[in-house]
Amino acid sequence: MTAQRRGLGTNQEAVRRHNLGTVLRHVHGAGQISRAQLTALMGLNRSTIADLVLELESLGVVEQTVPSGVRSGAGRPSAGVRLAGVGPYVVAVDLGVDRAVVARVALGGEVVERAAAPIPVGGGEAWQVGSTVAGLIRRVVEGAPAAAPLLGVGISVPGLVRRSDGLVRLAPNLEWQDVSFGAIVLAALGVDVPVQLANDADLGALAEHRRGAGVGIDDLIYISGNVGVGAGVITGGVRLEGAGGYAGEVGHLPFAPEGRLCHCGNIGCWETEVGAHAIAAAIGCPESDVVTLGDVLDEYAGPHRALGATGKALGYGLASIVNAFNPRLVVLGGYLSSLYALVRHEVDDALAERALPAPLESVTLSLPGLGSDSVLLGAAEIALEPLFADPVAALGTALVDVGARLAG
Amino acid sequence: MTAQRRGLGTNQEAVRRHNLGTVLRHVHGAGQISRAQLTALMGLNRSTIADLVLELESLGVVEQTVPSGVRSGAGRPSAGVRLAGVGPYVVAVDLGVDRAVVARVALGGEVVERAAAPIPVGGGEAWQVGSTVAGLIRRVVEGAPAAAPLLGVGISVPGLVRRSDGLVRLAPNLEWQDVSFGAIVLAALGVDVPVQLANDADLGALAEHRRGAGVGIDDLIYISGNVGVGAGVITGGVRLEGAGGYAGEVGHLPFAPEGRLCHCGNIGCWETEVGAHAIAAAIGCPESDVVTLGDVLDEYAGPHRALGATGKALGYGLASIVNAFNPRLVVLGGYLSSLYALVRHEVDDALAERALPAPLESVTLSLPGLGSDSVLLGAAEIALEPLFADPVAALGTALVDVGARLAG
DNA sequence: CGCCTTTCGTTCACCCGCACAACAAATCCG
């Protein structure tokens, strides 16, 4: 990955950076990998890999293990490389519409500790939410080894996030507009660590691509059903961001010009058919339960007919998305995974009916491979990104002894 | 550009390749550039740039010039680097629905020679078209200096092209399905050169990004109006291809569920509103002139009202595209540029009405900076791509003395 | 059970390619 900044030349420091980062990326992805595999994957010399691993070991991010018992043919067994026991970690924040989930995530993607708290419906003031989140962060960071460096915080937001500076331009369900949530959380924490913000669907896509149902698939879309509907797009193995970072707003694709009024001001947006409010209305679920629609759907035992039209609408909308982006995989996240389990047939049929044959033949619908943690783990991934871009620099600026610093 | 193949390591040969290619890319883009500018742009040392330029000079692709007369401040004037007089070239083919345009294009993007021929309406047999194209290629190559190497052929196709092998999966207006047009042209030519095929809108986007209205803009969309309607997407400076290469098929986004039947089998696709047939019907233009709708529109003097609804439909569709891809620039190509000139106001208004505020605020609509040559020049660009990825290898395998070889 | 084969780790010499410093050259400016 890491396309070099276009137009720039490459010097040898950049080579070292890139190779160190790539080794680390592989270890992060596989958890445990042999040096022999690394040479094969990266196409570098044995001795080079040895040196790279040695440097990462001296940085305290990986450990070498004696050859694992698992054998594979003849020859001397290769030394293993795995993540260090007390290695760097990040804090991931999944800001939902009704609650915030915060986790300490180790390099490697394991959720070591997690905490959650409700958010007042309608979001509440941003500084209030920021204070809640800061409290959760303190809690999950508390138990971390003092020697372990904190690399940064990744925050998922259910709304439009400007990529240049992480400003939350619009989060309808939190009733936020132009909120600098990263700064708010940092202020509440009282420390200065790198903070990355991004849209929830984008992060769901990233996580499913790196560690979920989309491993090895370079073109995938994650559709997030989370009151509103949005899409995160991975194309060519890279996040599709768009000029401002707002790409993937598929909730307002036109669907039924004679349909319902959407909160965006138009009529018949896709979201008015497959959004949480629409589905709640279809199955007679009270407004107050809309934010937990996934759970409601999981326990739904009403007439199948009530959801048939919704399934069809989902499939039709997916057809547009498949035509426009030509993904190999579409992951249905949030309550859409629950919905898909109920009306799979209608969705598949509607998709097949409206999508063009060529993009249709290579696409698969699937449930998230990471369950309901896709978005949370995606937040961890963006926080880890600087580490892969330049391990030495990222570890150099990382915060150690975080527990003590946050005590105040 | 040239993201390294992900997961791979970088060795020093790759560094040299990348740097040579990047220098060449800059010369290709600017036509004439000083070594001092190259050092600034690429962030490399003066001596390194000098060496790179020297190597490119010895490869015969660039020439160094005495400092140009144009001065800029104090200091010793920097030596210029420009394209070699007898440098490498490519053949670009723009396969339209009614005619094929073929050009010999030099490194630097200049069309040195061009030729065109009509194609029977409905496409005709692929081998027939291939033979026509081969004849045009012979004609434009004839005048090339014998010493100049031919790097390859780039072909634009108005349809879905599979990116893995260049197979034309579907070209509705040529009535082709699963045609291996690259192989057909090569067979008709009787020589073996690298051939690249791609969708016309994708190539329009590429050309406008590299040499047209979108220079310096990393997120843009080119909408091609060419009987059907398609989009080519550049995102993050890279072509959005999708899993199979079919990304950008926006012609069949749903628009009016109660609308007209589309040839794809659905009802009310966007294309049924803004496609050439729909516009022709709206202005009372005979079916036979549909393929030259752009010219018809340029001379259109009928009532403005007849096109108002079409303009609105165009704007609404663009809003969906802006929401989904968040481009900074949308270039309206083909007959859409003529249409836009007539109903700019309706289009702008409709776009502003339906697009979300955040992506809307940074987007601009524009006409092609390359006129009607966008697609043709895009075909040249893909044929040049291997040269930038690895100048030494590309020139090593390039064909010289092509005129003589093609004589038979 | 011993030996061969295979695969991998380790070491060291090598080389490629970029950086850097020093000096010369060319231009602008006061």
Add this chain to the structure above:
DNA sequence: CGGATTTGTTGTGCGGGTGAACGAAAGGCG
């Protein structure tokens, strides 16, 4: 005309990946 500025040129240095040689650790086979 001389200093300041910017660039070209040259030679040296160094980082870092390569490759060969050798030893080590396994499996396989007679």
